[in-house]
Structure formats: C-alpha cells, structure tokens
Amino acid sequence: MSDWLIYRTFWDLTVTGIALGAIYALVALGYTLVYGVLRLINFAHSEIFMVGTFATLITATNFIGIPLLEAGNYPYRTGFTLVAILLACIVGGMVVSGAGAVLLERVAYRPLRGSGEHVGAVVLAFASAFTASLVFTETTRTNVIIGLIGTAPLAVLYLRIFRRGRQAPRLAFLISAIGASTAIAEAVAIWSPRDREQYQTPRVLEKKVLFEFLGTEVRIDYVLVIVGALLMMTALVLFVNRTRLGRGVRAVAQDVETAKILGVNVDFVILITFLLGGVMAGAAAMMFTLVYDQTRFNIGFLLGVKSFTAAVLGGIGNLRGALLGGLVLGLGENYGAAIFGGQWKDVIAFVLLLVVLMFRPTGILGESLAKARV
Amino acid sequence: MSLSDTFRSLTKPAHAVSGLGERIGDLPRVSRWSLIALFILSLYLMPWWPEVPVLGWLVDTPGTSFEGVITDKVVIYVLVALGLNVVVGLAGLLDLGYVGFYAVGAYVVGILSSQHANLPWLVCVPIAVIVSMIAGVILGTPTLRLRGDYLAIVTLGFGEIIRISANNADWLGGSRGISKIAKPPNIGPLKFGVLDAKPYFFLGLTVILITVFFLRRLENSRVGRAWNAVREDEDAAELMGVPTFKFKLWAFAIGAAIGGLAGTLYAGKVRFINPSNFPLQLSILFIAAVVLGGTGNMWGAIIGGAVVGWMPERFRGFADKRVFVFGVALVLVMVFRPQGLIPRKIRKERWLANWKPRESEGEEVARG
Numbered sequence: 001m002s003d004w005l006i007y008r009t010f011w012d013l014t015v016t017g018i019a020l021g022a023i024y025a026l027v028a029l030g031y032t033l034v035y036g037v038l039r040l041i042n043f044a045h046s047e048i049f050m051v052g053t054f055a056t057l058i059t060a061t062n063f064i065g066i067p068l069l070e071a072g073n074y075p076y077r078t079g080f081t082l083v084a085i086l087l088a089c090i091v092g093g094m095v096v097s098g099a100g101a102v103l104l105e106r107v108a109y110r111p112l113r114g115s116g117e118h119v120g121a122v123v124l125a126f127a128s129a130f131t132a133s134l135v136f137t138e139t140t141r142t143n144v145i146i147g148l149i150g151t152a153p154l155a156v157l158y159l160r161i162f163r164r165g166r167q168a169p170r171l172a173f174l175i176s177a178i179g180a181s182t183a184i185a186e187a188v189a190i191w192s193p194r195d196r197e198q199y200q201t202p203r204v205l206e207k208k209v210l211f212e213f214l215g216t217e218v219r220i221d222y223v224l225v226i227v228g229a230l231l232m233m234t235a236l237v238l239f240v241n242r243t244r245l246g247r248g249v250r251a252v253a254q255d256v257e258t259a260k261i262l263g264v265n266v267d268f269v270i271l272i273t274f275l276l277g278g279v280m281a282g283a284a285a286m287m288f289t290l291v292y293d294q295t296r297f298n299i300g301f302l303l304g305v306k307s308f309t310a311a312v313l314g315g316i317g318n319l320r321g322a323l324l325g326g327l328v329l330g331l332g333e334n335y336g337a338a339i340f341g342g343q344w345k346d347v348i349a350f351v352l353l354l355v356v357l358m359f360r361p362t363g364i365l366g367e368s369l370a371k372a373r374v
Numbered sequence: 375m376s377l378s379d380t381f382r383s384l385t386k387p388a389h390a391v392s393g394l395g396e397r398i399g400d401l402p403r404v405s406r407w408s409l410i411a412l413f414i415l416s417l418y419l420m421p422w423w424p425e426v427p428v429l430g431w432l433v434d435t436p437g438t439s440f441e442g443v444i445t446d447k448v449v450i451y452v453l454v455a456l457g458l459n460v461v462v463g464l465a466g467l468l469d470l471g472y473v474g475f476y477a478v479g480a481y482v483v484g485i486l487s488s489q490h491a492n493l494p495w496l497v498c499v500p501i502a503v504i505v506s507m508i509a510g511v512i513l514g515t516p517t518l519r520l521r522g523d524y525l526a527i528v529t530l531g532f533g534e535i536i537r538i539s540a541n542n543a544d545w546l547g548g549s550r551g552i553s554k555i556a557k558p559p560n561i562g563p564l565k566f567g568v569l570d571a572k573p574y575f576f577l578g579l580t581v582i583l584i585t586v587f588f589l590r591r592l593e594n595s596r597v598g599r600a601w602n603a604v605r606e607d608e609d610a611a612e613l614m615g616v617p618t619f620k621f622k623l624w625a626f627a628i629g630a631a632i633g634g635l636a637g638t639l640y641a642g643k644v645r646f647i648n649p650s651n652f653p654l655q656l657s658i659l660f661i662a663a664v665v666l667g668g669t670g671n672m673w674g675a676i677i678g679g680a681v682v683g684w685m686p687e688r689f690r691g692f693a694d695k696r697v698f699v700f701g702v703a704l705v706l707v708m709v710f711r712p713q714g715l716i717p718r719k720i721r722k723e724r725w726l727a728n729w730k731p732r733e734s735e736g737e738e739v740a741r742g
Contacts, residue, residue, distance in 0.1 A: 103459070131699050168712030179662070179704025182704070183705065187698055305530065347534070347539065350537070351531075354516065354528055361520055
C-alpha cells in the first residue's frame, strides 16, 4: 500500500526533496570548506545556521516591522516590496552568520592553533568574566557590566598564553567546537525573549503554485530555494576557482606549510574560509524560514548533523560533492520516508550514508578541495 | 619506613620521578598499599563528603541530593568515560555514537527483566554486556575500514539509529519506554530500595574499581601496545605486522561492553527507561568527558567523567544557565589545556628503562 503512495506522490516528493537537499547542500558547503582547509569538523557550524534563522526573523520583524499576522491573515506582500524584503532578510542572515562564523574561528579555533590572537582573547575574556559573574547575580545587565570590567585583565592574561605557538591535538578542536556550539545554542535559548519556545517567522511570500510539472504542483518557495541555492553555489565555486583569494584557499587546502612559505597569509585564508561557510549557512537559514516559517534554538543540531552527513556522502572537502550529497540525502530521505514511514526518516539518512561509504569510502565524488576539481 | 619518609618520597623534586603515580609506585610496599587502601576507602565514603568542612562546601550540590548526583551521574559517566577512553584514547577511533551501546545495555536489562521476561537483574547483566559487545562487533565490522572523520559520522548515525529504532518498535516499548525494571539483589545490609541511593553508589564504585583493574592489565598487555601502535600510526603498525583491524575491532567490542555495563547500572537504578534518555547529545557529552580529562589516560577519563557528571549539578544555582556555563568552560579548558586536564604521559624514558633485551636472543644471533 505504501508503495502505491510513493507511486502517486513521486514527483511531489522529488520537488520537496530537491528543495530540502538544496538547504542541506548550502550548509554542507560550510562543513566541507572548513574540513578541506583545516581537516576539522566544525561542529558549531550548525549553530551558525541557527543564528542565521534568528537574524532573518529579527530583520523581518524588528527592522522592517512586519507583523506575524495582519487582521488574521498572513502579511503577504507583492511586487517590488516582496523582493526587497526577501533580499533584506537573506542579507541579514548572511551578514550575521558570516560574522558569527568569523568570531567563532577567532575565539574557539585560532587560539588552539597557537597563533597570537587579540580579538579571540578579548571575546574569551569577556565570556569568562561574564560566566563567572553568573555565580553572584542573575540580573543580565549586572552580568554584562561585571563581564566588561573583568575583560581587560583577563584578556592580557589570555594573550600571554595564546602566544605559545603550539598546535593543539585534533580532538581539542572538536571539543572546543562542541563547547562553542553548546554555548551559542544555550545563549540564544536563555537570552531570547520567549526562552526555549518555537518562533514563527512572518510569511511574506504567498506560497502559490507556480507551474505544474508532470502532474505535480510546484510551489513558488521551492523554486526560489532551489534557484537561490544554485546561484549561491555557483558564486562560491567561481570565487574559489577564479579569484586570488580562492587560489589561496586551494593552496592552504593542499599544503599549509608550503602555502605559508610561498607567502600565503594562512590565518587570513582560514578566516575567509569560515566567512564563506557562514555566508552560505546564512543564506540557507533564510531559505529554511521561507519554507518552514519557523525557528527554534535547537533546530541547528539535527540539520547540522544531516548536512555534515551530506558533505561526507558527496566526499568531504569537495564543493560539488556537497551539492550532490545534499541532493541525494534530501531525495533519499523523502522517498525513504514515503516507503517506510516518516518516523524512519533519520534512520534512512544514516543507512544511506553507511551503504555509500561501504562502496566508496571517501564519498561519492571523493575528497578534492585541494585538487581544484571543484 | 616512617611517616616522614613517606612524605619525603611523595614530595621528591619532579625531575627525580615524573608523576604522582610513579612516586607512589616507588614507595615501599606497605606504605604504597596503605595509601591505595586509604584512597579507596575515602571513595567509598563519598556519600558523606558534604559533611566534611571545606570539602563539603566545595562538592555539595545545592538543590539536589549529593548522593543522587554521584549515583545517577558521576558513577555512570565515569564508567562510560572509561569505556569510551578505550576506543577514543587508546585505539584512537573517534566514536560519536557511544550512547548507542549504553542504550543497548539498558534496553537488554529492560527487555529481559520486565518487558518480555522476568529474569533477575544479576542474570541480565552478563547477557546485556555480551549483547552490547556483539553490537560493537556488528557496528565495527563494516565501519572500521573507514578512517577518522568518516568513522565519526557513521558511529554518530549508529547512535541515532538505535534511539529511533527503540522509539518506533513497539516490541521495545516504543516511546513509552519500559518500566518496572528489576533492581539489583540485596547484599547483606545493602538494600536496593527507592529512598536510599547509597547501595547503588557502592555497587557502581565496585564495578568501576573492577573495570579499572581490568583495563590496567589490558593497557599494559600486548593488546594495549597494539592499540598504542594503531593510534600513533596505523599504516606503520600494519607494516610492522600488527593486525590493525582485529585490534580495532577488539577496542570497539571492549568499549561497547563497558558502555553496556554502564547501561545496566543505569537501568537498575532508575528502573524506567525510554528512548529520550539516550539522545545524541549524551554521546557528545561522553566524548567531552574523555577529552576534557585527557585522552588516553585512565585517570583523566575518570576525572573528566566525574567533572562532566557533577559540574552541572554543582552549579544548579545558575538554574537554566548551567548548560551555557558548561559550553564556555569546555572552550576555556581546551584553550588552556588542549591535552586535557590530566594529559597522557609520554612514557619513553620509562619504556627504555624497563626494556631489557633477552640475553639468550643475543647469544643465538651471535652463534648464527
């Protein structure tokens, strides 16, 4: 009977699967870029995505001032206003996620690489003083003031330590990432106005059926997501392949030491890599809210795990692999859920990964950010 | 040997002997064993620690009973960290789905003592350990050919598969879980009831001590050396004739068995399990425990497990901010001590000091 269901809804599932896969792919690009350059699972990337969804929400409701409901209806906009709002939202998500990723790199990763680091030391000093102040008081304003007072002396202390110039073991990066990811998610959960609840995002785009394709009605939001994701990815691939900085990224991915000798500013390239990943995650975040109309402090975790799965599936460190992996995962999940039932969706994703890795141990397309086959 | 001698040899300058462990090892036998006995005794007295003046203020957990914290959290986390340390620290395999084995252990006890049979807890435990071990082999056989981060993501998937399967299979109690799980049998004056957590703590601590003894023997055996070799350089180990796959599988199986054992303790204590007790985040917490303490060092794993289990409860004053504090603390520890709180010692000098070529070997070679 369920086979019959998939037969009837096959093209529906295909369209939603591709849209979901496009979002996975955009987030997966962040994992794959950082992995290609640093050989590091950036566990906190999922939270960068989550922060992006909140940035979209804030841009729409606070800056532009769109209410959740207008006289009991969705606040639909049309024409030029709609385009402007959507663009503002995606830019808001990209800016905040990009900045978040850069900050994350400077605070949680660069100190571990043993390079002298000022911004990271200052932020970390503030975070520690702020956290310590939680012992004494629960008032957030007082916490912030104590945090600011404690920042300068602690920052001096940290700077002395960050200068030691020793590379930490690989696992330390992973734990630092896990710590940062927990801290970001919890900070959003604690200091957002409605705590841990789910937030609705205003639905400005009326989800009309755009056209029919093989008997399936294709909604406009899916088309926007797919087209937008493809544009973003093309831009990224062009950037990595054609620009000077992109050449730097590829050089560092190939061999850090040689790149350093040849005059590549490795720290800067790594920063750019994180920025690119963050910007992609911000775009994905806006598309996510466009389709699902909601966000929550913990949406990042599962989506992040899935996106990382997508990156590994396609071949981690490989930009085209991230796209392919995202699409395969999105489609596989959708078809599988239709056949076996929705509750097995996540199991299907991981079994798919296991099967692919058994036959192709480095993913479908293999690892190759360095080999410039992007 | 007077007390002052004991003290002097414990406080010898650092260059004479390297670590505290070795300093204790250098003591005469009587003082050494009395020190160890004293240490173990103080561990068994842990439920009464909050009543000791300074220590009490330091360790007590405001808002929750300290006894409850050490039985429900600390004992379990330490045992799990010990098991995971075999996989991550000794063999160098990054396992992000360790909660899966923990869940298998708990669920086997649940099924055999409540859901589908009525076996006593003590009978369930060995079965659960064996089943977890088999689960480790089943997961390991196809996946251990993968390396590094591929292994990490696949194991992560495994943990999630176990949880979702338990959630969806009615045979396993579905999302309602399994209740009325058998408790450990009473041993003399130790009555395993609902009100008093102490017996569970004593049981857990005993299990930990036995595990530590067992793992110490294993670490210093041929198996331990093989793991060392695999961790440092897998290709070199393979070239030197170490059957790397076999030993990686063993690490997985032994780690899984200890994880399952921790699961049985957990199930016996709380007597009610459901899939939401085993989220993916728990796996990550376990990894954090091992790395925080110091990968590959058993004492590190013990300290890390204890800290990760106890710290959020100690700082309950922060109410819902404790998880945030935990996250910041993880980053800070990694920035300041990237090797963990108690790093693994490189025992090169010690290896060389203890290494004596067998005399007969040289003679045979000389004779041709």
